Amino acid sequence: MYRHTKELQWSAKPERPDALYASKLQEVIGGQFGEMTVMMQYMWQGWACRTPGKYKDMILDIGTEEIGHVEMLTTLLARLLEGAPAETQAEAAAANPALAAVLGGQNPQQAIVSGGFAMPTNSMGVPWNAGYIVASGNLLADFRHNVAAEAQGRLQVARLIGMTDDPGVKETLSFALARDTFHQQQWLLGIEQLIEDGHTDGLEDSRKAEEATEQASVFYSFHEGSTAHEGRWAQGATLVGDQEIRFEEGRALQDDVQELPAPDPELFATYD
Amino acid sequence: MYRHTKELQWSAKPERPDALYASKLQEVIGGQFGEMTVMMQYMWQGWACRTPGKYKDMILDIGTEEIGHVEMLTTLLARLLEGAPAETQAEAAAANPALAAVLGGQNPQQAIVSGGFAMPTNSMGVPWNAGYIVASGNLLADFRHNVAAEAQGRLQVARLIGMTDDPGVKETLSFALARDTFHQQQWLLGIEQLIEDGHTDGLEDSRKAEEATEQASVFYSFHEGSTAHEGRWAQGATLVGDQEIRFEEGRALQDDVQELPAPDPELFATYD
Amino acid sequence: MYRHTKELQWSAKPERPDALYASKLQEVIGGQFGEMTVMMQYMWQGWACRTPGKYKDMILDIGTEEIGHVEMLTTLLARLLEGAPAETQAEAAAANPALAAVLGGQNPQQAIVSGGFAMPTNSMGVPWNAGYIVASGNLLADFRHNVAAEAQGRLQVARLIGMTDDPGVKETLSFALARDTFHQQQWLLGIEQLIEDGHTDGLEDSRKAEEATEQASVFYSFHEGSTAHEGRWAQGATLVGDQEIRFEEGRALQDDVQELPAPDPELFATYD
Amino acid sequence: MYRHTKELQWSAKPERPDALYASKLQEVIGGQFGEMTVMMQYMWQGWACRTPGKYKDMILDIGTEEIGHVEMLTTLLARLLEGAPAETQAEAAAANPALAAVLGGQNPQQAIVSGGFAMPTNSMGVPWNAGYIVASGNLLADFRHNVAAEAQGRLQVARLIGMTDDPGVKETLSFALARDTFHQQQWLLGIEQLIEDGHTDGLEDSRKAEEATEQASVFYSFHEGSTAHEGRWAQGATLVGDQEIRFEEGRALQDDVQELPAPDPELFATYD
Amino acid sequence: MYRHTKELQWSAKPERPDALYASKLQEVIGGQFGEMTVMMQYMWQGWACRTPGKYKDMILDIGTEEIGHVEMLTTLLARLLEGAPAETQAEAAAANPALAAVLGGQNPQQAIVSGGFAMPTNSMGVPWNAGYIVASGNLLADFRHNVAAEAQGRLQVARLIGMTDDPGVKETLSFALARDTFHQQQWLLGIEQLIEDGHTDGLEDSRKAEEATEQASVFYSFHEGSTAHEGRWAQGATLVGDQEIRFEEGRALQDDVQELPAPDPELFATYD
Amino acid sequence: MYRHTKELQWSAKPERPDALYASKLQEVIGGQFGEMTVMMQYMWQGWACRTPGKYKDMILDIGTEEIGHVEMLTTLLARLLEGAPAETQAEAAAANPALAAVLGGQNPQQAIVSGGFAMPTNSMGVPWNAGYIVASGNLLADFRHNVAAEAQGRLQVARLIGMTDDPGVKETLSFALARDTFHQQQWLLGIEQLIEDGHTDGLEDSRKAEEATEQASVFYSFHEGSTAHEGRWAQGATLVGDQEIRFEEGRALQDDVQELPAPDPELFATYD
Ligand SMILES: [Ca+2]
Ligand SMILES: [Ca+2]
Ligand SMILES: [Ca+2]
Ligand SMILES: [Ca+2]
Ligand SMILES: [Ca+2]
Ligand SMILES: [Ca+2]
Structure with missing residues (x-):
């Protein structure tokens, strides 16, 4: 079971609206390596963990923190949309190239679908899907995937920081950077712990x-x-x-040419 | 540019047909961590690699090998389908529970769509999609993802081996196990090389x-x-x-409650 | 069986081209709550309806009308694209911010893929898919979903009206508003009729x-x-x-901690 | 922010394994109207809610409860898989039709991918995706969608109860039935409250x-x-x-035939 | 605009239920080359056709017929589900391998989601999506795609016929075969007509x-x-x-090695 | 097995950066009819081909060439992104409408996700998926699909040429045009060869x-x-x-009204 509190883990207060940036920020919310991905991946891995104790608790602790990261970044995004330009401002654009960039680049679903809020999609509008995540029951394999998710996610945040000069946005993203730094280490240290506890030698080597x-x-x-x-x-x-x-x-290591058996005639494959 | 030869890298010769197993084998061909994923992921990473030389060549070498792995496993699958039971054998099933299991569990698209061949899908029929892969241009982040893909893929192969006792299938999968063992190390050694070459200290730490x-x-x-x-x-x-x-x-680290600005009235959000 | 006539149900005549608006209009054609959704949802529900008579006929009447709504809105969109700026007008953009907004915001597939027509996608380019619809055979549950689709769809149309000042576009969308108002009521009245006919008391309460x-x-x-x-x-x-x-x-209502049984060793889960 | 506790809200203790049923149970976990859908839909709606107070708190309360429902049903599913038959039992199937049904119908990903746990997919293996949910900012439209989700979800649970006679499974699902009954009412009462508070008259009627x-x-x-x-x-x-x-x-209400303007010659449409 | 009548174009009366076959039949309803595909593809091509007259009318005639094909095949499927075995018949399966095959192979969504009706998905449960279709505005390119869709669709129907011996099912599918034979020719003759009318010489050769x-x-x-x-x-x-x-x-025809320019340092690509 | 060489088949050297064009170019890389589609489609068809000899070799020759086309076009795209404007140039946009168009229209994932490289997606960001391709084992049906893919792909390239005036880009695309012209013929000649060899009379006519x-x-x-x-x-x-x-x-050809049998009461369909 879960409980909720109204405070955000960290502040999410942009200094000014920026609808063009809000469009890009979707990537780290609902993209392949966004906060939805780590939230869902860690919760599923935690629930799937077979051994009660420190591993299961650790995974669930982090998974629970990540729900709050989705909450924090969607809040940041909604605040960036305050005062986003409407289409009827097109005439105003005739004298304002900066406005034109925003009119061309803003995310139409953030207005039409969600009424000024984030979407559960990436920066190109692709809905988040569970094909991004894995919970295999094998902690080594899963921790490897978690390190990768934190490294890719952190890299995306770093790139996004370079696309804004709003100190409030940077303040929020500086926290995301730090947590991704910590979480990369956490999963790497998790692998060290698995080795120390005798679960693996660091390579997946079943059978x-x-x-x-x-x-x-x-x-x-x-x-x-x-x-x-x-x-x-x-x-x-x-x-x-x-x-x-x-x-x-690279060469043929055994003797097998890529040929196939005669087909079932009921399947009407082409065959001599 | 690429070139093709007709020999398989390793043999793919099941001793007998097994349509139920062919249904499961789809996972390591067209699933999230199947051979299509590593093939596409490494080719894209190789093409995206900015520095000519050992890194780019290594990534492309492995990516090229992986095309052959898709070729090898789809061939294995097609041979497993030789003599797969047709639906009209339903009457025969009345006296044969083992046949019933196959009739219930075989993949209908392997007959209806591909005429006795593998499908570019996972074991539940979900088409392979590029949301599984990443090529970020940052080799540390990408190698982390590659280690994960090899670990998860190897684990799946290990599980699949336990679901068959066909020596020919086991022979092919024993090769897949070995390559996944080697490739896990290769990407980990790639990270060591990145550290040695001064590109990273092992954590993604941009900005x-x-x-x-x-x-x-x-x-x-x-x-x-x-x-x-x-x-x-x-x-x-x-x-x-x-x-x-x-x-x-975990606690609120700054002072920000999850509240949103008043909405744009043109968006008809509910607001007091 | 169905038949077609060439007249549109309502006019779809924009006064001037607007490629930026055509990009946004996709949402109510091929989006989650666009006309394709209600068209397909009602046709499937009508075909699936078990009882001949007023319910089945009503659902199919509305479903058939909705095919015409897709036809009407795709026609509106195609006419909005007449004279859409081509990329080679980029030089002209150097002196024209309003054109710049259009060049940045127009939907490239409407040119490259469909040659100046609507796409069967939402405003972010996501192809329409049948995961948006339901036909459960239970009319109460389905009518609930239909009310929701009409309410969300109407809200999106209302938001889109605020993004244009073209009287021809507004004329078409004023019709869409009205039909969505009527259809919301129709499904609510359908629930009243189900109650009156003794099929339900208004809550889904099977078992x-x-x-x-x-x-x-x-x-x-x-x-x-x-x-x-x-x-x-x-x-x-x-x-x-x-x-x-x-x-x-909220609290634990029975006595069960989220722990899992020991894993099958053949699956190589991590376990003490 | 969120917090987690280890107790389940309700018990999830099947009396015996049933891998065939575990395959079907996926629908109410990761399907269009499964617990992942209501969990994500309500959390997004709660975060998106503009007015602090009873509406926002209510939506977030329910959303938080739903995370626990995913946890509860995935635990139920994992326990149903304890002792699931492996493929190598195929020989045993030769004398056991009931086993044959399970071998044919079990979900291969529950073994190969998740190692004996639930998948974040529906009963046919389609990954959960955010195209199932909506958070529009307009509470009437969203509550309509929420009633529908609870009605469809409850109907699916009712159908699933008829497919088992395990008292432990029935015990868990009887709780799901009850909550879906309550939640249907909650959203309907939410609409009554919106009317009482003057936000709407019960129909979406913007513009x-x-x-x-x-x-x-x-x-x-x-x-x-x-x-x-x-x-x-x-x-x-x-x-x-x-x-x-x-x-x-139904008839043409205005005078407009579905014809299109002459195409842009650069698009190479077919035209006389 | 469209109109509906209650009669089917051709009969759809299986002689006996066959839930296993109903699972396979989904492929030609909601699969890549199923009736939903040709229905949507031809309707979109017809609406997108720029020239009034014989081409536009022909495309819309066929598209309208195809709606009826979806109606016909979904009806066939629903009738095949009459009396489909429920899960609780598992005990009966203990003495009946043929029943076991059905229990293992039936489509759970046809019960849980649609209540005994077809789903808008393929035979593996993948929802139909608009990525299967095209309407390019160029009739030669589109007719080429239409020939392919009819050829692939017909081949799938032919394969499905071999999987049943129910005369009623065969009767319906014999009609599908015939229409696909005719429609293949129709699109090929459409290309001949395009050549005769001077629109093309049979190859797409724009620019x-x-x-x-x-x-x-x-x-x-x-x-x-x-x-x-x-x-x-x-x-x-x-x-x-x-x-x-x-x-x-095959060889390098010009002089260009696959190397990339130095990266933007703000993107943190790996670079010497 | 495959081998790789570093030279591109044809040059891919734009004369100047054009991030807006790079966004559009995605369509012919990762779209429905992009190079990834033909690459994967032909490789799967070649591997699936049952008869060794000229057909199988021909299909694999072309499939292998197509890998190089993905390589060539992704290289072209990466070079077009050199010096793409960053978001912080928004201020510069205030005086530069042409820059505004680029800022609004560029693909954010090409920076945030791939670090200045192509994405395996279409021009709207939809990930490539295997639902675009087919390998049926029936060469007539597959060659029909291949002709269509080449015709649609060529048309898209022709449209894209009209959106640039960069001679380097035109040089690359002129090669793509030529190969698509040749490949259209190749598949049509393949059908002629199938007829000459007695495999078909040109229509799919199984059963x-x-x-x-x-x-x-x-x-x-x-x-x-x-x-x-x-x-x-x-x-x-x-x-x-x-x-x-x-x-x-069109009319009812047999006597069958679209009505359904009484439902299974356990499924709770609405029924009189
Ligand atoms: Ca995080
Ligand atoms: Ca491999
Ligand atoms: Ca409508
Ligand atoms: Ca629930
Ligand atoms: Ca048809
Ligand atoms: Ca090509």
Whole structure:
């Protein structure tokens, strides 16, 4: 169960309206790596966590914080829309290029659909969907995805900061930056904890015994003139298991040509 | 530009048909973490890579290998469908529960739409879509996502192996396991290389100077009776910057209640 | 079966082109509550209606009218695009901010994909999809959804009227307003008729006898300082059944903590 | 901001595993009218609500309760999967038709993707998406949509109850039935309150003055032999404004044939 | 405007229920090439057609017929669901493998969501979406797409016929086959008519003068050991313009390596 | 298996940045008929092709070329973004309408998500999805779809050429025009080859013997005042089988009214 309070975790007070920026801000609300994504991803992972205790509690703590981040950024966005230009101001635009940019770039759904509020979509209007998230039950695999979500999300916030000079907006986003810095570490430290607790050695290796061992330490190149052999990924010891990484040209490793069996005649495939 | 050869990278020869298994195998072809995802993700990241040389070449090498993985798994799937039961065998099912399971669980599109071939969808029929992938131009953030994709994808392959006892299928999937083991390491080693080359210290930290520093090292708990403080993520030094992580109860950090400005009357929002 | 005639139900004659407005108008054509939605929703509900007679005929009458509304609004949109500025007019924009707004805000698919016509998408370009509609076979539940669709759709039209001062556009939209006013009432009167005919008492109550009766008349608050108890929804008699509504703090009503059984080891979930 | 507690609002304890039922239960979790929909819809409406006080608090109270409903039903589903049959039991199926039904009908993603947990999808595997919800800022229109969501959701729960005889599952769903009964009333009472508070007369009527008045009280029939005139929707007084509803044959009301202007030659449309 | 009549164009009377078949039949109703697709595609193309007269009338005639095809097939499907087995029949399945196949393979939404009716989705439950259709304003390009839709749709119907032996179902589908045969020809004859009327020579060739002429008659092979040169597409005269088709190895035709300009530092791309 | 080389097939060198054009160019990269579509469609068709030899090789040759087209156009787009205006240039816009158009119309994801690169989406931001493509195993049906894709794609390129006057962009697109001209012919010649090789007579006619023969040569009109009878599609001989096409008014051809059986009471449909 959940409870709600009316205060925001951090302030969300732009100094002036900016409908063009509100259009861009949608990306970190309802985009692939927006706050809706981490909110839903962590809540589902927390509910799916099999072991009571510190892992489950930690995931749910963060997931619960993230609901508040959606609340905070949608509030920021709604306040940015105060006084957004209406279409009938088109005549005013005739003498005002800055207004023209806003008229051309504002998000029509923020007026027509939500009446001056954020939409649960990305910056191009694509509705948020659950294909963005995962809760696999395997904490290593999920924490890897969480680190990625925080890194991508933080990068997007950093890019968005460069698109405004409103100190109030920057104040809110500076908090988002900090939490994403912390959350990146949190999931990386979660992996360290999983290792320390003996759950993994840091690589997903279920059914390790059934792996085609030889192919687990070779870099195959499929590229004329590739310089990929210069990187650490193509030389030195593997991260686990202490094998030597080899660099080889990609080739057929067994004997199988891509041909298919004769088709079922009831399916009317073309066949000689 | 690309070139094609007819040989598969590894063999894909099931010993007997299994239409029920073919239905499940779709997940690692056209699902969120299937081969289409890594194929498209790495090709886009490679094309988007700004610096010629080892990083760009490495990403494109792997992306090119992944096209072949889609080819290999769709071939495996098509061969599993050879002799799949048709609906008119329903009468035969009256005396055969194992056939009944197949009739109930097979993927109808593999017959009706593709005529005995794989579909570019996941195991529930959802078409692959580009919302699964990212190419941000920032290699740290992208490599984090790539590690996650390989870990989740490998976990799914491991689960799928437990659902068959066909040695030919296991042979193909043992190769997929091995490559996912190698590719997890490759992206982790890619991050090590980025650190060694001075591109990052391992955390996404663009606009670090504009971060709300205080909030970058606090674990906020929003949970009654949370034991999250027991984990490494809530104590000890930060991974970078050498601060001490604090564990605190989540609370309003500034003074802002979630209220909105009066609405534009032209939008007909409800307002007192 | 259906038949077509060439006349529109109402005129759709803008006085002048307005490509920026054409971009916004997409919302009420192919959006969540656009004419495609009500057209498809009512046709499916009519076909699905089990009882021949006044209900089925009424639903199909309205559904058939709605096809004509899609026809009317797409025609309006196409006429708004007559003379839409082409990209090569970018130089002209250098001296014309109003043109700049149009160049920035027009819908590129209306040129590139449909050659000067409407798209079957919303105002942000999201293709119409059948996840917007429902035909449940239960007329009360469906009429509730239909009232909602007409109310939301009418609100969007009202907002769009405020974004133009073209008398021809307003003329068309004044008709859409009126029909949405009528159709809201029609579905509400449909519910009255269902009650009069003894099909329902106005609440969906299938399997009423299996309901946890106590929980059907309590408002649970999960909010610090909530003033929700002041509303009619938290006090007075229930709408049916004549119980007294209670206002209580949300709490665990039975004894069950969110913990999960030990996982299947073949699924490689993390578990102590 | 939000807080979490570990207790469920109501118990979620099936008496025995049922993987086939777990597949169907997805509909009321991640489907068009599942708990994710009402959770997200009410939270967004609450955040978007412009007036502090009883309306905003009420919407947020219910939205917060709904997060717990997702938690409760996903827990129920995970417990239904305990001991779900694995594919390698196919041989066992040869002697067990009931097992065959489960093997054919179970949701492969619940094993392959989530490792024995619910998916954020509907019963056919379609990921939840934000195109299901609306928060318009206009409380009448939104409450209409909320009544519909509760009515459709309750109907689906009622249908699902008929598909099980597990007393533990029925116990959980009996609670869902009750809350949906209460929530239907709550939103209807919310509309009564809006009327009482003078916000509306119960019909969405923004820009009423610009409506084509004549068309707001006519039922147009487009159907040979329609008996729709027998219903209340085609006769008697309008619900507001006290006009007489007329029943007429659908026809062209103004003079406009569906023809389009000559195309822009740069768009290469076919034209004489 | 449109009108409706209650008779179906052709009968839709299965001899017995078949819920498993009803699940498969969804493909030709709400799938990529189902009746919803051709219905919507032709209506949009008809409305978008710029020239009044035989083309526009023809497209709208066929589009109007297709609405009736959706009506006919959804009716067929609903009748196939009469007496569909409910979940509680699971015990009966213990002695009946044929029932087990149905229990495993039936479409849960046809019960839970639509109450015994068709869904506006494909056979895997994916909602129909407007990304399947096109109306470009260019009749040659659109007729090409229409031929393809009829060919693919007919092939799917042919495959579905092989999955049933119910004479009533076959009767309905035999009509679908015939109309798809006719409609394939109709669009091909439409192209002949476009040629005869001087609108095209059969190839889309807008801005022909700006084409890189040399590359319009070469088959480039990117394949080791390709035998593609044996086909008509790699030799002989072009279909228009009377050039000789050449077969060449794919290669870089100009001098451009896939490298990108230095990134904007504000975007934090990785760069040396 | 595939291999990669660093050279582009054709040059992609715009003379100057144009972020507004980059936004539009997305359509032919990740749209319904963009290069991702043909790349994926042909690769899947090639892998699915049952007969080794010239058909399979030809399809795979073209599919492999198309990967390079995605590479070429995404490179062109990235180069168009060099020096794209940032939001903070809004002040500059106050004196520059041309800049205002760009600020309003540029694609925010090309900065926020991909850091100055193309997105795998269409011009409105909709992610590419596999619902655009088909690989049916039936070469006639697939080649029909391929002709359509090339015709629609070429038309879109032609329209895009009219929206720029950058010679470098035109140079790249002139190549795209030429290849689309060639590929249209290639698939048409593929159909000729299928006919010559005896695989088809040019119409999809599987289960021809089970077709309702009478209905395979009638044009049904559902339109008052239709002039469709003037076209070749409504008169003359059929393309195969040498029947005479008839023009008739659409009507009920058998005796079946759209009524449904009594519902299952457990589904709570409305019923008298
Ligand atoms: Ca966050
Ligand atoms: Ca792989
Ligand atoms: Ca309407
Ligand atoms: Ca609920
Ligand atoms: Ca048809
Ligand atoms: Ca191409």
